[in-house]
Amino acid sequence: MNSEGTVRADLRELGKSAIRAEVAQRAIALLDERGFDQTTVEDIAIATGISPRSFFRYFPTKEDVVIGDLMAMGLLVEAALRERPADESPWAALRASLEPLVRTAAGDPANVLRTTRVAMSTAGLRARSIERHTAWAAVLTPIVEERLTATSAHPSMAAGALAQSALACLFVATAAWAEADGADSYGDLLDEAFAAVGTL
Structure with a gap:
């Protein structure tokens, strides 16, 4: 593909990403208002001004509207963990690596709260969130x-335990933040959860 063709493809992809983000934001608002199980893809399509067929071009399933970008956020966490100082404890480094999530929530609290409420609203969505966190753990554990x-007899097992524990703290703190409707500081809740586990 020549450079002009590459630019056109990039612009198309940029346009698709922008439309996808707009559809997701409107869909989340509707799902939060009506309830996930009570809202159909047809309802979302009407609310967002697209056809059901077009919806499925952007999202494989209704669930992906809610949790589709979690792996992308996991990559931000991975990058943050790699950048932590070498002499920092693994537990402190894991907590610090979650700061991109705290900044995202601070930057758009209303939208992140809506998404979190919907993600926590059904057993199926909660399971999908945990499934994605398991994928994050697979990325974080080797780091x-x-x-x-140099300090553990079984470093792989210990690293997995630490990564999974950190993500459990994230899940619990996120749920508490959503339940309080954002009244409590997300970062403070994460600190409290990490401190509770770290003192055991």
């Missing part, structure tokens, strides 16, 4: 393991 190689 944590590098910090433990």
